[in-house]
Amino acid sequence: MTRKDVERLRAATPDYHRGWGGPEYTDWRDEQMSWKSTCYLGDWSFLVDLEVSGPDALKVFQDTSVNGFGKFAIGQAKHVVQCTEAGKVVAEGVLMRMSEDTYRVQSTPARWTAYILESGHYDATSRIIDTFQFQVSGPNALALCQKVTGAEMTDIKFMHFGEFRIAGRQTFAVRQGMAGEIGFEFHGAAEDAEVVRAAILEAGEAFGIRQLGRRTAMINHLEAAFPTGGWHYLPASHGPGMEGYQAFLKRFTGWKIPPVLRGSYDPDDISDLFMSPYDLGWGKSIRFDHDFTGRAALEHEAENPNRQRVTLEFDPHDVTEIYNSLFGETTPYDQIEIPHPTRWVTWADEVQIDGRFVGISSTPGYSYYFRKVLSLAFVAPEVAQPGTKVNILWGSPGTPQRLISATVAPAPYKTDRRRGDLGR
Incomplete structure (x- = not known):
C-alpha cells in the first residue's frame, strides 16, 4: 500500500x-x-445480524476464526476474532450457536462471513435478519x-x-x-x-x-478495555488485497463504518495501523488446535509479541493547556472532544519515550467517574508496566503539535465484574 x-x-x-x-x-x-x-x-x-445455517456452518467459523470450538454448546456465545493471513484483525464480534447447524453473528464478522460464503466453498447459506x-x-x-x-x-x-x-x-x-x-x-x-x-x-x-x-x-468500552474496530483501531479490511471485499461491501446491506483516520501517527504504509489479536489483548482467545486464516503469523508472534494493550491516563494540566489554546492568539491545537467524539473516527496518536516511538494511543475519552481523560493504547511490552511515564504526540500532521504527558495504567481500567455469581 x-x-x-x-x-x-x-x-x-x-x-x-x-x-x-x-x-x-x-x-x-x-x-x-x-x-x-x-x-x-x-x-x-x-x-x-447474520444467520448462518447448513452442514458447514460451524466449519466456516473454524476456518476463519482464531477461537477454539472444541466446546461450543447450543445456547453458548463466543467473541470470535477473524484475521488476515498476516494475522491482523479483519473482524470481531459475538457468535451465538442457536441450534445444531444454525448460528447468528453480529457486527463485522457478519459482513466478513457473508463474503467468505460467497466463494461457494462451504455447504452453508446465510441471510440477514x-x-x-x-x-x-x-x-x-x-x-x-x-x-x-x-x-x-x-x-x-x-x-x-x-x-x-x-x-x-x-x-x-x-x-x-x-x-x-x-x-x-x-x-x-x-x-x-x-x-x-x-x-x-x-x-x-x-x-x-x-x-x-x-x-x-463508548466510554464504557474505554473503561472496560473493549477495543472496537473503526474507533480504537483500523480493521485490516482496509488493507492490501481487500479490493474484492470492499466491492462486496458496496452490495451488502447495513450501515458500514466509514474509514477515517485522525491523530498524529502518520505511517507511510496503512498496514502499520493494523492490529493483531495479541496487540488488542485477545491473545487468550487464540487456539492453535486447528487450521485457521492467519495461524502461521500468529504462531510466530506468540513467541515475541509486538504490542500490549494498556490504558493511558492523560496529564490533566496538559489537557487543560489544549483547551487554553482556544483563547490565545496563535492557531489552537486539535481539540480533545469531551467526553468523546460523536462522529465515528479511528484515532491514532504516537506514543513516545524520549522522542522514541513506542506505540499507538487510540481515541481518547473523558471518564466522569474517574475524572480523567483516558485512552486505550497499544505499546511495546517493555513500556507496558503500570506507572511508566510516556508522552503522546498530540495534533494532526500539518497542525500545531505538542506533547501530552501520560501514565501507563492497566486495561481494563475499572474493575471487571462481568463474571460475578448471579446466585449471590
Missing part, C-alpha cells in the same frame, strides 16, 4: 453515528454514572432483567444465552457486560423493538435506569 492510502483516510469526512439514539437522554455525566451505580439501556441495533440488540448492564441489571422477564435468569453462565419473553415478545438474552459489569444483551425481531424497549424502561424506573446517548456510549 502506498502513502496515498493514509492520505485518503485523513481526507475522509467522519460520519455521525446512526445508532445509540440521540446525543444525550438525561446528561452525559449522569449517563456515565449508570453502569457504576444503577444500570443502563444501550441500543446496538445498528449492528448487522432484522433484529434489535439492547444492552442492559450495571449493578442493578440482574434485578431489572428478572423483573421485566419474570424469570430468575441466575442460571445463565457468562457468554451463554437463554430465551425469554418481554411484554409477550420473544427475546434471547446473552450474558456479557460491555461495561465491565453484569449485563445482558437482548436480541429480538426488529418489529418488536419499541415494545421491548418501553417495557425495559418502565421496569427500569425503579432501578434508576438510564439510556446511553452517542455522546458517551
Whole structure:
C-alpha cells in the first residue's frame, strides 16, 4: 500500500453515528454514572445480524476464526476474532450457536462471513435478519432483567444465552457486560423493538435506569478495555488485497463504518495501523488446535509479541493547556472532544519515550467517574508496566503539535465484574 492510502483516510469526512439514539437522554455525566451505580439501556441495533445455517456452518467459523470450538454448546456465545493471513484483525464480534447447524453473528464478522460464503466453498447459506440488540448492564441489571422477564435468569453462565419473553415478545438474552459489569444483551425481531424497549424502561424506573446517548456510549468500552474496530483501531479490511471485499461491501446491506483516520501517527504504509489479536489483548482467545486464516503469523508472534494493550491516563494540566489554546492568539491545537467524539473516527496518536516511538494511543475519552481523560493504547511490552511515564504526540500532521504527558495504567481500567455469581 502506498502513502496515498493514509492520505485518503485523513481526507475522509467522519460520519455521525446512526445508532445509540440521540446525543444525550438525561446528561452525559449522569449517563456515565449508570453502569457504576444503577444500570443502563444501550441500543446496538445498528449492528448487522447474520444467520448462518447448513452442514458447514460451524466449519466456516473454524476456518476463519482464531477461537477454539472444541466446546461450543447450543445456547453458548463466543467473541470470535477473524484475521488476515498476516494475522491482523479483519473482524470481531459475538457468535451465538442457536441450534445444531444454525448460528447468528453480529457486527463485522457478519459482513466478513457473508463474503467468505460467497466463494461457494462451504455447504452453508446465510441471510440477514432484522433484529434489535439492547444492552442492559450495571449493578442493578440482574434485578431489572428478572423483573421485566419474570424469570430468575441466575442460571445463565457468562457468554451463554437463554430465551425469554418481554411484554409477550420473544427475546434471547446473552450474558456479557460491555461495561465491565453484569449485563445482558437482548436480541429480538426488529418489529418488536419499541415494545421491548418501553417495557425495559418502565421496569427500569425503579432501578434508576438510564439510556446511553452517542455522546458517551463508548466510554464504557474505554473503561472496560473493549477495543472496537473503526474507533480504537483500523480493521485490516482496509488493507492490501481487500479490493474484492470492499466491492462486496458496496452490495451488502447495513450501515458500514466509514474509514477515517485522525491523530498524529502518520505511517507511510496503512498496514502499520493494523492490529493483531495479541496487540488488542485477545491473545487468550487464540487456539492453535486447528487450521485457521492467519495461524502461521500468529504462531510466530506468540513467541515475541509486538504490542500490549494498556490504558493511558492523560496529564490533566496538559489537557487543560489544549483547551487554553482556544483563547490565545496563535492557531489552537486539535481539540480533545469531551467526553468523546460523536462522529465515528479511528484515532491514532504516537506514543513516545524520549522522542522514541513506542506505540499507538487510540481515541481518547473523558471518564466522569474517574475524572480523567483516558485512552486505550497499544505499546511495546517493555513500556507496558503500570506507572511508566510516556508522552503522546498530540495534533494532526500539518497542525500545531505538542506533547501530552501520560501514565501507563492497566486495561481494563475499572474493575471487571462481568463474571460475578448471579446466585449471590
